[in-house]
Amino acid sequence: EAQVTQNPRYLITVTGKKLTVTCSQNMNHEYMSWYRQDPGLGLRQIYYSMNVEVTDKGDVPEGYKVSRKEKRNFPLILESPSPNQTSLYFCASSLVGNPYEQYFGPGTRLTVT
Amino acid sequence: KNEVEQSPQNLTAQEGEFITINCSYSVGISALHWLQQHPGGGIVSLFMLSSGKKKHGRLIATINIQEKHSSLHITASHPRDSAVYICAVRGCTGTASKLTFGTGTRLQVTL
Numbered sequence: 001e002a003q004v005t006q007n008p009r010y011l012i013t014v015t016g017k018k019l020t021v022t023c024s025q026n027m028n029h030e031y032m033s034w035y036r037q038d039p040g041l042g043l044r045q046i047y048y049s050m051n052v053e054v055t056d057k058g059d060v061p062e063g064y065k066v067s068r069k070e071k072r073n074f075p076l077i078l079e080s081p082s083p084n085q086t087s088l089y090f091c092a093s094s095l096v097g098n099p100y101e102q103y104f105g106p107g108t109r110l111t112v113t
Numbered sequence: 114k115n116e117v118e119q120s121p122q123n124l125t126a127q128e129g130e131f132i133t134i135n136c137s138y139s140v141g142i143s144a145l146h147w148l149q150q151h152p153g154g155g156i157v158s159l160f161m162l163s164s165g166k167k168k169h170g171r172l173i174a175t176i177n178i179q180e181k182h183s184s185l186h187i188t189a190s191h192p193r194d195s196a197v198y199i200c201a202v203r204g205c206t207g208t209a210s211k212l213t214f215g216t217g218t219r220l221q222v223t224l
Contacts (some may be wrong), residue, residue: 033212040214043199058211090156102146102212104156 002027004092004105012111013081021076029103030096033058034066036087037107038050043090049074051094074087081112082112115166116140119200119215127223129207134218136200139181143205146185147185150197159185180205190222 004025013019026037033048035058045058049068063085065077074093078085091105120135136145140178147159160167160174167174171190176183187194199213 004120042217043201043212043214045211048211088154101158101161102147103158107154107156109154 002103004091004093004103005110006089006105008108009106010109012113015082015113016080019078019081019110021078021089021091021097023074023076023105024072025074025091025093025103026072027093027103028071028108029093030071031092031100032093033102034064034074034076035090036060036085038087044088046076052092062094081110083112086110086112115215116213117135117200117202119198119218121218121221126133126190126220128222128224129189130220130222132190132220133187133193134198134200134220136185136215137167138180138182138183138200138202138213140202140213141182142178142202143204144203145176145202146201146212147183147184148199148201150199152196156199185221190220192222192224195221208209 007022030051034046035043037043044060046064047066049055050070055066089108092102094100094102116139118137123192127134146161148156149159150156159210171188197217197219199217201212204211219224
């Protein structure tokens with residue numbers, strides 16, 4: 001089954017404790033992206049990757065890191081989480097080309113206390 | 114002003130009603146997406162449009178590039194259509210990798 005998976009789905013952590021949210025897709029998609037969703041603000045792009053070893057900042061990259069060592073995986077790293085990073089996070093992937101449909105992961109609800 | 118504006122923000126309808134959700138954008142785009150977010154949080158892609166009109170079952174999406182406006186219509190609405198509907202636009206050339214989202218329209222369909 002074609003899908004984007006994220007782990008963990010729910011995470012409560014404390015300020016400053018490094019964490020990684022994993023994202024994996026099995027559709028051989030070149031493009032992967034991370035979004036955060038906050039009430040009243042909608043979805044905002046954090047980072048995206050056009051292919052292996054190619055990453056770029058989205059609209060709200062501060063406080064986040066990503067890596068793309070393999071085509072299927074695109075982890076999101078919070079080196080020192082802060083309460084303002086409490087949010088619902090989505091990973092998405094797609095083929096590269098225009099136009100192209102994005103496939104979304106199930107979301108990770110992160111709470112930083 | 115946001116680049117992508119949706120209206121209404123909230124919508125309540127009775128089963129069977131015809132529903133229209135609007136999306137206006139202020140930038141040049143290469144495509145427009147309509148997404149559905151279920152109450153559980155998952156997001157699925159409904160349509161991707163660069164011109165004209167698309168239909169899938171009871172859902173119809175239209176776009177007017179000159180007026181920078183798109184509409185999502187639901188015919189014969191049903192309680193299972195209750196969800197948040199999100200419009201997103203994809204930039205042109207150098208920004209084609211970027212999706213900009215509206216804040217969503219929350220639809221509730223009652224019996």
